[in-house]
Amino acid sequence: MKTLIRRIYILGILFILAFGVIFVANNYQSSDRIMRYEVEDNVTLRLELVMKAISSEFGRVEQTINMVDAVLQQIQDFNEITEVLTIFLQQNPSYLSICFHTKEGEMFCAGDWQSLEDVNSQGEVWYVAAADAEGLVVINHQTALVDGGPVVTLAKPSLGSAGEVLGVVGINLLCDEIFLFLDSDKALKIPYSSFFDKDGNLVVHPATRYGYGRDFSLSEVLGVDFKNQPSGISYVTLHGVENVYKWDRIPGTDLTVGIFASVSDFFDRGALIKETVNATLLTGMVLLLLLMFFQKKNLIDPIKQFQGDVERISLADDSSYRLQVADKNLFRSLRETINMLLDKVQEQRERVSYQQEELQAAYEQVVAHEQQLQGQFTEIKQQETQIRFLADHDPLTGLSNRRKFTEDLERLITNDNTGAVLILDIDDFKNINDVQGHIYGDRVLQLVAQFLQKELDSCAKAYRFGGDEFLIIADGLDNPHELEQHILEAGKDFRKSSSIHQKSSNITVSIGIVRFPYDGETVEELLSKADIALHYAKETGKARHVFFEDTMGLSFSERVQMEKILQETIDSEKFTLLYQPIVNARTGKVAYFEALIRIKGLPISPGVFISIAERSTLIFPIGRWVIKAVIAQLVEWKKFGKDMIPISINFSARQFYDEGLVNFLVEELEKNDVDSSLIEIEITETVFIDNIDKARAIMQKIRDLGIKIALDDFGTGYSSINFITSIPVDRIKLDRSMIEKLIQNMQVLEGLIFIAHGLKMDVVAEGVERIEEVHLLNQVHCDYLQGYLFSVPVPPEQAELLFERDFSKILGLDEA
Known part of the structure; x- marks a missing residue:
């Protein structure tokens, strides 16, 4: 019982440990999921601020273009265009250059940089794009660099009073200026931002300022197809640090703005794990105490009480003792079952006691009849021996009978033994019976049987076949000459000893002889051929013996x-x-x-x-x-x-x-x-x-x-x-x-x-x-x-x- 209680406590502890592990895992996953949602919301908000800031900057540039266009349409002398453009460039030092391209192909620029100076205005990519547009267009020049930085052109068509295109006004900006603008606004709290094209190749990124090359591909790092996914969010681990990246495409351009930040900038994962483990330990301790209290009150104490009640059961001392049964007892059903078993055991003990009394009386009767049964058993054993003897022997002569003959001969044939079978028939026995009477005839049969039992060798055995016929099995004796010698000697001895009631009797026998397996391999065949040989002996004068020959078999075949x-x-x-x-x-x-x-x-x-x-x-x-x-x-x-x-x-x-x-x-x-x-x-x-x-x-x-x-x-x-x-x-x-x-x-x-x-x-x-x-x-x-x-x-x-x-x-x- 102590082992059971100890196992119950261990089971409770294991339960609390399993609960704690599951609780920690679920709590950590839930907290991590919530934190990720907050990180995504924060990054999304910051990206929206960046997009607003960029839109505001592009709006300021467009306002400058509109002012330039308005002034240029008032000028009649083309020589004044460059001066006007220079004045506006001086007012906006962040611009790289300001250009005006006429539809006739003339180009006027203020500033130190222009793209493709050796190409006329119609050849400029941004000119073609702006001339066909109805509003402001943004063009990034992937191959145009100034001091290692990419250039972005914002352009807008200049329209006449009739709406015809007079030319294109464009302002070239250095992309780094945009990041400087973003970095200057600390309210954004952006770790770092970047521009990349529709194929995911970086256009502007802090990596260009920190020594990384422009061949850096976000598509390969994030595994995102930016052509088909213009906006989204993704998590990536770089240098062992988990980061989050949020991007969105600038309207009207092939440029995409992205914010790249470390997850640890938003929350401390180690602190989260620590808080989760502490909460779990505290909860587990409380649950363990509650569980142990519950086990002791509702399980351990009832088990101990049940153990004590069961140990008080003693059928030998008090067979009427029963366990107490209370309504709220934990083992109420078990106690009732044990009491039912005790009732049945008591009934069985009473029944056994009564049966013992009956058995004692029966035992006394058995003892009383034992001697009588022993005597009967001895008599039965004697009768059994007699029955067994009669089953195999002829009661008149004491010789083995025909059934025993068949059994013995079948065994010898099965074992491939050789030998001979002799069938003897007393000559004129019918006349002896009729003249001398049956008592005398029985005496003749007994005389022949006694002679056969006495004179036969150990290898030969005699049987009574029925009537006045006898059978002899000579095991191992199959030589005709030896058989004939034995028969002749036995005939002489029989004539000397054949006296009944002290009177000599002229008893003769006829004998038919077959040898096995030469003359046959079954009992039936051997007996049939021996009978044929005996018949020949009778017909040729009686008082003689005849060996079976094949010529006699013809008669056998005819009979078949x-x-x-x-x-x-x-x-x-x-x-x-x-x-x-x-x-x-x-x-x-x-x-x-x-x-x-x-x-x-x-x-x-x-x-x-x-x-x-x-x-x-x-x-x-x-x-x-x-x-x-x-x-x-x-x-x-x-x-x-x-x-x-x-x-x-x-x-x-x-x-x-x-x-x-x-x-x-x-x-x-x-x-x-x-x-x-x-x-x-x-x-x-x-x-x-x-x-x-x-x-x-x-x-x-x-x-x-x-x-x-x-x-x-x-x-x-x-x-x-x-x-x-x-x-x-x-x-x-x-x-x-x-x-x-x-x-x-x-x-x-x-x-x-x-x-x-x-x-x-x-x-x-x-x-x-x-x-x-x-x-x-x-x-x-x-x-x-x-x-x-x-x-x-x-x-x-x-x-x-x-x-x-x-x-x-x-x-x-x-x-x-």
């Missing part, structure tokens, strides 16, 4: 081309459906149709393109197109009044697990107002490989809609009697391979059909082509028959003709 064809067919909807009837073995009537998909205009077997579609995502739009086409066909038959006969649709394993499939089926049925009982779904046992429980749940949802489910191709896989008892199907369809061996398997087939009927399942025989097969199937009580014996797959318009077709004769029902 087929995928392209399928995509184009999906986009252009160039699929078509054929319908093959299923005949009721007891009535001979068509019970329902099976829808079979084909590609328009392309002789491609569905066994080829469906297999390729299942390996990609193309199976999903194809499957949905079939559903829409079948429902549209049912709507069309209903529209034309046909009897409604159900149609069965084939679902592949991938299509079966399409999450939106069931909802899509429901939407299409409801949108087209088609009864769900007119749709039947055919699946194969491959849908149960990965997750039988999930498959059962999906099947139950479909059956709840009123849609029947048939298990297709029964007898080609590894399904057992026990297996069909655990799945919710309405029909089983016997594969053609079982029908071909019907005679040898009559008892087995009859028992199978008996069990199916016991489970309330119908049985359909596929691929019936001969009458003998029909008779045998009737003997074993088969429910439905399907095959070329009745009809090949036909388009919709031909299928309509089979609605009323009776196959009783073929079935031998007529004979019965």
Whole structure:
């Protein structure tokens, strides 16, 4: 606060100093301007007096000329003219000479000087000027000098009674005589005067008397054009002294009279400055005292009082203290603001105190739950570890899963590593599952996983791919010979240790092998080629390993081309459906149709393109197109009044697990107002490989809609009697391979059909082509028959003709 007060005093002093400087400058300029006005008025007055004096002198000369003219006009004898002129010259000794020039050219002069004596009167400049004038003329002779001084001629024409010019009377004067006349009159108080011509050249000036030459030019000194400015005033500094010069032109002449005086002759500039400074100092002292008094009373004392009041604020000791507020107090608004802030601070302190109490209670609750939370945190951390493990591992075998495989292989490819990828598939695993049960099948998977974890080198890592397939990444091991040696040794060790429940098991695996980056530079490409190699291993006898070769890649290229064809067919909807009837073995009537998909205009077997579609995502739009086409066909038959006969649709394993499939089926049925009982779904046992429980749940949802489910191709896989008892199907369809061996398997087939009927399942025989097969199937009580014996797959318009077709004769029902 003391620093603030000191700065206020310093600010006041600086203000007074600034005011003094400005005051001195303004006062000095004002005084100087006033003094200059007075100097100009004084010089102008003196110049007017000079002009009057010169006019008076010229008037006296003109009066003399008039008297001379009057006397000369009375004289008859020219010899008396010179005497008369001499008498007048004697009476006026200041004249240089008096002359009379006749118009005939004769010249009479009294005095010692005349200009241009060798020229007649008509040649005189002043004669010509005076003869043409009506009054007095003044002529200065710039080149005519007497004793170093210029001469001025005053002349006037002498007129006769008729006004004609008789001659010219002229008086020559020495210009110095005029200055002597001016100097003699002390009342004028003129410092010094001068004559100069229209070009600013000095004619008569004290400089000529004081030693200066006549070539002295006022135009150059003053910077004035006297031709265009016959009168005026100007300031000029000569030899360090400021002077003022006032001039005016003599009427009727080219001569100008000027007065030259020093400014200091009129006023003392130093005294003026001194007076101005003294007045300023006195005024400044008075203002300083007044300002300091005002500051102390109205600023310093209130600040000190405000400081003391603020220093008494103590929230810890007395939070109710407030600053006093007076109406005329300098800091009234600030005091009110501080009091408002103190009110808010007090409210905040009370609020904080209340919140502290609440926080204390909350803290006690937090402390009470801390141990519980700590326990939960420990449990969460354990679960987090488990979740992280499950995200990257297969829960059944403990091996890393497919997601982790993709991540690891992408990293190795990105880092330009080399190595190999092996895909292993357990041979006949479906049969193991069906015969031995799923628990035993899971044990087989665990056995293979444990062997891989134990026997693989540190550079190799095993993964479970899904189902009964495993993957191995061998980092840095890309030599085919070395790989083969490792595989052979591992195969021997596996055969020795492959026992389950202390019983030896004949488990074998087929292996497809690719090397990176030689066979591919992406995960998808390597997996596809490894799968091709695995397929070759399966087809060539199983229990063997096959390296991918370029010749196998041809099949891969064909598959890519087929995928392209399928995509184009999906986009252009160039699929078509054929319908093959299923005949009721007891009535001979068509019970329902099976829808079979084909590609328009392309002789491609569905066994080829469906297999390729299942390996990609193309199976999903194809499957949905079939559903829409079948429902549209049912709507069309209903529209034309046909009897409604159900149609069965084939679902592949991938299509079966399409999450939106069931909802899509429901939407299409409801949108087209088609009864769900007119749709039947055919699946194969491959849908149960990965997750039988999930498959059962999906099947139950479909059956709840009123849609029947048939298990297709029964007898080609590894399904057992026990297996069909655990799945919710309405029909089983016997594969053609079982029908071909019907005679040898009559008892087995009859028992199978008996069990199916016991489970309330119908049985359909596929691929019936001969009458003998029909008779045998009737003997074993088969429910439905399907095959070329009745009809090949036909388009919709031909299928309509089979609605009323009776196959009783073929079935031998007529004979019965």
